[in-house]
Amino acid sequence: MVLLLLLIVLAVTVASTPLLDRFLGRNAGWPIAAVFGALTILVALQAPQVLGAGTPLEYSQPWMPRLGVDLHLRMDGLGWLFTMLVTGIGALIMAYSTRYFPSGRRLGFYFLMSLFAFAMAGLVLADDVVLLFVFWEITTIASFYLIGLSGPSASRPAIRTFLLTAMGGLALLGAVVLLVVRTGTTQLSVILSDTAWTQDTAFVSVVALLVIVAVFSKSAQFPFHYWLPDAMAASTPVSAYLHAAAMVKAGIYLAMRFTPAFGDLFLWNVLLISAGLITAVMGAFFALQQNDLKRLAAFSTVSQLGLLVAVIGVGTPQALVAASVHTVAHALFKSALFMVVGLVDIQTGTRDIRRLGGLRHRMPVTAGIATLSALSMAGIPPLLGFISKESLFESFLHAPGPAWFGPLAGVVAVSASVFTFAYSFRFVYRTFFGTSRSEEGTKEATADEARSSFWGPASVAALGGVLLGLTVPVLDPLVNEVAANTTHVTSDAYLVLWHGFNAALVMSMAAIGLGALVASRSQAGDSLAGRDFVPVTGVGAFEALYDGIIRWGKRTGDLTRTDSPAFHLGAPTVLMVALAAVAVIFGVDLPPVAGQTSMGLDWLLVGLMAVAVLAAVITRSRMAGLALVGVAGFTVALWLLFLGAFDVALTQFLVEILTVVVAVLVLRRLPKKFHPVKNGRKALTAVIAIAAGLSAGIAAFALSGRRELSPAAEYFLENAPEDTGGTNVVNTILVDYRALDTFGELVVLGVAGIIIIAVLHSSGLLPVHASRRVTVPASNAAFPAEDNTLLMRTVGRYLMPILVLWSLYLLFRGHDEPGGGFIAGLVGGSAFALLYLAAPSDSRAKIRLAYPAIIAAGVLIAAFSGFLGYVDGSFLRPLHAEIPLAWGGYFHFTTAFVFDIGVYLGVVGVLLTALNELGLDRGAPRNGEAVDSGADPEDGREPASDHAPADLDDSTTGGNR
Numbered sequence: 013m014v015l016l017l018l019l020i021v022l023a024v025t026v027a028s029t030p031l032l033d034r035f036l037g038r039n040a041g042w043p044i045a046a047v048f049g050a051l052t053i054l055v056a057l058q059a060p061q062v063l064g065a066g067t068p069l070e071y072s073q074p075w076m077p078r079l080g081v082d083l084h085l086r087m088d089g090l091g092w093l094f095t096m097l098v099t100g101i102g103a104l105i106m107a108y109s110t111r112y113f114p115s116g117r118r119l120g121f122y123f124l125m126s127l128f129a130f131a132m133a134g135l136v137l138a139d140d141v142v143l144l145f146v147f148w149e150i151t152t153i154a155s156f157y158l159i160g161l162s163g164p165s166a167s168r169p170a171i172r173t174f175l176l177t178a179m180g181g182l183a184l185l186g187a188v189v190l191l192v193v194r195t196g197t198t199q200l201s202v203i204l205s206d207t208a209w210t211q212d213t214a215f216v217s218v219v220a221l222l223v224i225v226a227v228f229s230k231s232a233q234f235p236f237h238y239w240l241p242d243a244m245a246a247s248t249p250v251s252a253y254l255h256a257a258a259m260v261k262a263g264i265y266l267a268m269r270f271t272p273a274f275g276d277l278f279l280w281n282v283l284l285i286s287a288g289l290i291t292a293v294m295g296a297f298f299a300l301q302q303n304d305l306k307r308l309a310a311f312s313t314v315s316q317l318g319l320l321v322a323v324i325g326v327g328t329p330q331a332l333v334a335a336s337v338h339t340v341a342h343a344l345f346k347s348a349l350f351m352v353v354g355l356v357d358i359q360t361g362t363r364d365i366r367r368l369g370g371l372r373h374r375m376p377v378t379a380g381i382a383t384l385s386a387l388s389m390a391g392i393p394p395l396l397g398f399i400s401k402e403s404l405f406e407s408f409l410h411a412p413g414p415a416w417f418g419p420l421a422g423v424v425a426v427s428a429s430v431f432t433f434a435y436s437f438r439f440v441y442r443t444f445f446g447t448s449r450s451e452e453g454t455k456e457a458t459a460d461e462a463r464s465s466f467w468g469p470a471s472v473a474a475l476g477g478v479l480l481g482l483t484v485p486v487l488d489p490l491v492n493e494v495a496a497n498t499t500h501v502t503s504d505a506y507l508v509l510w511h512g513f514n515a516a517l518v519m520s521m522a523a524i525g526l527g528a529l530v531a532s533r534s535q536a537g538d539s540l541a542g543r544d545f546v547p548v549t550g551v552g553a554f555e556a557l558y559d560g561i562i563r564w565g566k567r568t569g570d571l572t573r574t575d576s577p578a579f580h581l582g583a584p585t586v587l588m589v590a591l592a593a594v595a596v597i598f599g600v601d602l603p604p605v606a607g608q609t610s611m612g613l614d615w616l617l618v619g620l621m622a623v624a625v626l627a628a629v630i631t632r633s634r635m636a637g638l639a640l641v642g643v644a645g646f647t648v649a650l651w652l653l654f655l656g657a658f659d660v661a662l663t664q665f666l667v668e669i670l671t672v673v674v675a676v677l678v679l680r681r682l683p684k685k686f687h688p689v690k691n692g693r694k695a696l697t698a699v700i701a702i703a704a705g706l707s708a709g710i711a712a713f714a715l716s717g718r719r720e721l722s723p724a725a726e727y728f729l730e731n732a733p734e735d736t737g738g739t740n741v742v743n744t745i746l747v748d749y750r751a752l753d754t755f756g757e758l759v760v761l762g763v764a765g766i767i768i769i770a771v772l773h774s775s776g777l778l779p780v781h782a783s784r785r786v787t788v789p790a791s792n793a794a795f796p797a798e799d800n801t802l803l804m805r806t807v808g809r810y811l812m813p814i815l816v817l818w819s820l821y822l823l824f825r826g827h828d829e830p831g832g833g834f835i836a837g838l839v840g841g842s843a844f845a846l847l848y849l850a851a852p853s854d855s856r857a858k859i860r861l862a863y864p865a866i867i868a869a870g871v872l873i874a875a876f877s878g879f880l881g882y883v884d885g886s887f888l889r890p891l892h893a894e895i896p897l898a899w900g901g902y903f904h905f906t907t908a909f910v911f912d913i914g915v916y917l918g919v920v921g922v923l924l925t926a927l928n929e930l931g932l933d934r935g936a937p938r939n940g941e942a943v944d945s946g947a948d949p950e951d952g953r954e955p956a957s958d959h960a961p962a963d964l965d966d967s968t969t970g971g972n973r
Contacts, residue, residue, distance in 0.1 A: 014058060015071045015085040015137055018051055018095070022130040029123040040122050041110035048103035048129065055087075055095050062092045063489040066496070070139070074885035081198050086139035089493030093336060094136040094265050097343050101257035102129045104469035108351050109249040111466040112358065121161060125253065128154040132258045136265055139200045141188045148184060148226075148262065152177045155259050159246040166245035172554055173239045180229025180236075184266075187222035190215070200269070209273045220274045223266065224283055231263030231317045234291040238550020241298075241310040248357065251306065252350035255313040256343045264317065264339060267324045268332065271498040275327035281412050284325025289424040291318030296431030300438065300530075300537045301545075305353045305363040308439055309346070312389065315428055316342050322421070323404050326411045329495040329503040334403035336491040337484075337507065341388060341400040344477040348385040349439070351470035352378055356443060358466075360459040365438070365541075370448030375461045379444040381474045388477040390436035390527065391429060391520055394509050396481040398520065401429060403507075406516040422515075426523050433527025438537040446536070484509060586700060613654055621647040629698075632685045635676070642672045658830045659742040666838035670923060673845045677930040737892055737904045738827035746832065747908040747915075751888040755874055755911075758918045762867045765922035768929050769864060804850035815843035823916050824909075833912035837919025844920070848927045863928060866921030874914030877907045 025047050032040035061067050068088040075083045087095065106125065113121070131150035138144040152174065160170035192198050194215060195206045209216055227233070232240035240260065244251060254260060267284065274280035295314030302308040320338055323331045355378050356371065357363050372379035388397030408425050411418040461467075480487065484507045495503035511517065534540050574580055621644050628640035649664035721729070728741050728749070736748040746754050819840035826832030881889035890908040897903055 013071065014054065015069055015087055016073075018054065019085070019130065019134055019137070021047065021051060022126070022133055026123060026126040026130050029126050030120075033120075033122055038110050038113045038115060041106040041108075044122055044126060045103045045106035045110075048099045048106060052096060052099040052103060055092065055099060058087065058092065059489070062087055063089055063493045066493060073882070075140075075143070075887070077886050079198075081142045082140060083143065084139035084199050085137045086201060087137055088497045089490060090265070090268055090497045091136050093339065093490060093494055094261065095133055097257040097261065097339070098129055098132045098136065101343055101347050101473070102253065104347060104351075104473055105249050105253045105256075108252070108354070108466070108469040111463065112247070112249055112354050121158075121247070121249075124154055124158045124161065125250070128158065128253065128258055132262065135262055140198045141191055141200050141203065142198050144200065145181070145184055145188050148230075148266075149178075149181050151259055151262055152181055155243070155254060158250045158254075159243050161250075162245055162247055169242045169245040172551065173243050175558075176236055176239045176554070177229055180226040180263075183222045183225035183229070187219050187226070190219050190222070204270070204272050216274070216277060217279050220270075220277055220280050223270050223274070224280070227263040227267045227284075227321065228287065229263070230266070231260050231321060232291075232314050233263075233287050233318060233321055234294060235550070237291055237295060237314050238554065240314050241307050242551055244304075244306050244310050248306065248350055248354035251310070252347050252354070255310070255350060256347035260313065260317055261339070261343070264320050264324070264335075267321060268335060268494070268498050271324060271327055271332065272500050275499060278412075281325050281327060285322045285411060285421055288318045288320070288322025288325060289421060289428070291315070292322065292428035293318075293424060293431070296428045296435065297545075299435040300431050300534070301541050301543065302435075303365050303541050305356060305365060305368075305439065305443065306350075308365075308435060309349050309353055312349075312432070312435060313346060315432060316346070316389075319404055319425060319428065322425070323407050326407050326421075327499070328407065328410060328412075329499045329501045330403075330410065330505065331407035332495040332498045333491045333503060333505040333507075334400065334407045336494040337396070337403050337487060338400035340480070340487070341396040341477060344473045344480075345385040345388040345395075345397055348381055348470045348473035348477075349389070351467075351473070352382045352385065355462050355467055355470065359462055365442045368443045368448075369446040370444070371459065372444040374459050375444070377461055377467050377471070379440075381467060381470045382440050382444060384474040384478060385470075386436040386440045388474075388481070390433040391523060394478075394481045396477045396484065399481060399484050399507060399509060401523075402511070402516040402520050405519040406514075409515060422519060426519050426526075429520075429523035430526040430530055433524055434530040434534070434537060437527070437531045441531075441536050442538075481509065614651070617647055617651050617654075629701075634679050634682060634684060634686060637686070638672060638675050638679060642668050645671070657742075659740070659832070659835065662830060663835055663838065666835065666842060670838060670841055670845060673849065674923075674926045674930060677926070736827070736890065736908065737906055738908075740826060740828055740830065740832070742830075743826045743832040743912075744908075746834070747827075747911050748890050748906075751878070751890070751908070751911060754915065755878065755888065758874055758915055759871055761922050762871050762918050765867050765925040766864065768925050772929050804846070808846045808850040812843045812847050815839055815846065819843065819916075823912060826912055827906065827909060833915030834919055836912075837916045837923070840916070840920045841923030844924055845927060861924060863921045863924035866917050866924065868921075870914045870916070870918030870921055872914070873917065874911050877910040877914065880907045880910070 025044060029040065029044065032043060036043070058069060062069060066089075068086050068091075070087075071083075071085040073083040075081050102125075106122070109121065109125075128151060131147045131154055134147035135144060135151065138147055155177070156170050156174040159173055160166050191203050194208050194212075195203050197203060229236045232238075240255075243254065246254070292315045295311050295316075295318055299308050299311035299315060302311060316338075320335055320342070323335050323338070353363060355375070356368070359375060359378075360368065360371070362368065384395070388395035391398045391401035405422055405425060408421040409418045411421045487507055488505065491507065492503040492505055495501070495505065531537065624640050624643040624647065628637050628644070631637050631640065645664065645668035649661050649668065652664055653661035728745060732741050732744045732748075733739050736744040738744045738748070819836045822831035822839055823833060823836035824831075826836065878888040880891055881887050884891055888911070890906045890911075892907075893905045894902040895905050
């Protein structure tokens with residue numbers, strides 16, 4: 013239960029951040045940091061069991077039992093390590109953020125950061141590949157929003173980061189699908205112990221390649237390295253968390269987690285080691301070229317991640333021990349360095365090394381933190397970075413492959429570390445110990461030390477590297493357990509600060525000595541900074557590829573793209589007619605038609621529909637066409653009613669009514685008549701329409717007819733009462749058997765309502781101001797509107813409450829009789845439509861209800877009923893209870909009814925949105941005519957808008973539409 017508790021607490025923290033942000037502002041970081049700190053202590057308390065006894069913590073709860081996907085959580089040594097980083101570093105970053113941002117700033121930062129922490133914790137604890145993929149994608153989405161949160165300039169970097177990491181997510185999804193299909197399970201620990209890894213080399217190679225793409229894209233490995241420095245558009249606390257404990261560490265975790273499966277695969281070893289070492293050298297050299305402290309730190313992360321990926325590729329227990337130690341060391345010194353960057357930036361107003369120098373006199377504490385962190389990053393004893401760097405060097409010497417490969421890998425790793433020392437020296441010396449280059453009177457020249465609450469979190473991380481370096485044996489249980497988890501080989505590594513004179517020490521000394529030489533010969537990197545040694549950049553390559561794909565897609569789309577509905581619908585229609593003809597010509601065997609296929613009433617309805625369709629085709633009036641299409645729809649509804657499908661018929665009736673109402677609100681902005689069409693085009697479209705109609709009719713007659721019930725229909729009729737407690741089969745299918753489909757449709761419906769609001773409000777189409785004059789012909793039949801709507805208002809006064817009550821009645825009876833949430837919502841929407849149409853003007857027609865909140869409430873209630881299903885083991889599984897009644901008997905209650913309430917509210921909310929938003933006159937003249945208002949705006953009197961006709965170009969859009 014500890015694992016579930018950890019995720020629940022993080023989820024509650026995410027949900028509570030808007031409230032904390034509202035009342036505490038930037039200080040909301042303190043309670044969030046306290047929660048993260050408490051969780052860190054909770055995880056630390058599990059060390060005796062997880063690390064000491066080697067017994068993983070496990071939790072399992074059914075999630076999607078029909079698919080065999082469960083909520084499997086597991087914390088072994090590897091999971092313990094990364095969970096500690098997520099919560100521990102997260103606590104420091106949250107505390108740091110309270111003083112980084114200006115007072116009163118509320119931009120959703122804490123919500124997204126808490127969501128990021130929740131996703132990372134779920135990722136490292138997931139013991140189900142589907143669950144792991146879900147959390148993996150949440151980290152991608154959260155990082156996108158966190159980067160974009162910094163403003164318009166961060167928009168493009170956020171998009172580039174999202175597209176690249178999403179591509180890695182697709183690769184991971186492909187690997188997940190292959191693993192599940194091959195092994196027959198989604199549980200990760202079972203998959204990793206499956207015999208498929210030793211039996212099928214081709215399968216293992218394909219999965220390994222997909223996992224490698226996911227790892228490389230997330231951990232910024234060559235050729236995907238460019239997104240990490242590009243993401244520096246994000247705020248410094250975001251960068252600190254992404255680089256130290258989240259996002260990039262997700263790729264490292266994934267590589268370590270799959271090492272048991274791929275550790276002995278030559279393809280895995282070669283790609284990880286070679287790409288990792290290339291990234292390490294390239295990232296370190298680019299870091300030395302930077303003048304921006306933040307970009308320097310970003311490229312240094314790329315380099316350190318390259319070393320981590322390469323050593324994981326070695327795959328030996330010793331290599332995984334080194335990876336574990338360096339993961340801890342990197343999290344500490346990199347989080348501290350990024351926080352130092354933020355401290356310098358806030359206190360001096362710049363991150364440009366060329367404008368800094370000599371800050372140790374005015375910011376001594378910050379200088380000390382930066383020095384300790386940089387020394388650890390450079391691999392200087394006695395800090396933890398020195399021990400981890402030596403472990404890396406030793407592991408590279410024993411890389412798999414030919415005898416020369418290990419020493420070569422070691423030489424490349426030393427080369428990367430040479431530049432690491434150089435850029436670490438440049439970071440500290442040019443900022444804190446060099447000569448001050450700031451101009452007199454500028455902010456950087458007068459900067460002073462920040463408050464202790466600001467530099468305190470960074471000092472904790474920096475001192476952590478010192479303390480762990482001096483007491484490094486305390487990490488032995490952790491690194492040995494991680495090595496055992498990732499290689500399935502018992503490890504007995506013993507970490508000490510001094511191993512004596514060996515090859516690793518010589519390599520460390522060489523890296524330090526040569527690094528000092530590079531720093532001195534390049535004037536602390538100044539001679540290399542800003543120079544373009546490579547003619548192309550990763551961002552430039554991405555943008556060129558992106559533009560090329562967009563152009564190629566546009567050219568491909570131009571082959572069939574059209575804004576004409578006739579051509580848009582004509583091509584697929586002609587294709588379907590051709591396929592039907594081919595089927596008839598080649599004698600496709602069709603099942604025989606059973607029983608009587610028609611009745612006399614059918615032909616009457618066919619005739620009525622034919623008249624309506626023919627009239628709709630030849631009319632020139634848009635309104636008449638809409639009315640005639642409505643007649644055809646009512647005819648279909650009658651047909652369904654006569655066939656006994658009362659639910660479907662009632663739905664069709666209501667949809668037709670509301671479609672006409674909403675469509676009129678749109679059509680009134682278009683010309684009254686359709687534009688003229690040439691006779692040749694009329695003939696062509698007539699032939700296509702007749703052919704399509706005949707083919708569809710013949711197909712319906714041949715394939716369906718009036719035959720016996722299908723096996724599926726028989727199953728529902730026989731089992732629905734017992735399975736669901738309801739006798740309305742249509743409703744039970746919607747809210748019991750196929751509730752997930754209905755929930756998806758409800759979400760789409762809600763999104764459509766929100767899109768209506770967003771599009772109209774973002775397009776600049778605001779309601780017409782009441783001062784605009786309206787010219788009203790006195791002979792118009794709609795004048796005056798107040799009198800014209802008298803009858804509708806009188807009827808609506810009594811009919812509206814009846815319709816609302818009827819909608820509630822249909823909602824309550826829907827599980828057993830015709831009705832349900834969708835039909836009830838349509839009836840309720842019809843009541844509001846009547847109220848709207850009966851009003852004489854916009855101002856009096858407006859329904860003052862929070863319809864976006866109604867839509868949201870509907871979706872949330874439906875989702876809540878779905879989560880109740882977890883009581884019985886699955887999302888959206890209905891729960892049933894027999895409630896005794898006072899007068900005897902029992903009332904059958906089911907959570908499917910709660911789901912139906914959500915559907916009801918969602919439908920009503922969307923209809924209210926359509927009426928309110930589309931019904932307002934938003935200033936666009938209709939039919940190309942000028943709009944004028946009722947009274948002279950200069951005489952100070954209100955215009956007589958309530959007496960203006962609704963079919964003219966005025967601001968009254970009420971009753972007579």
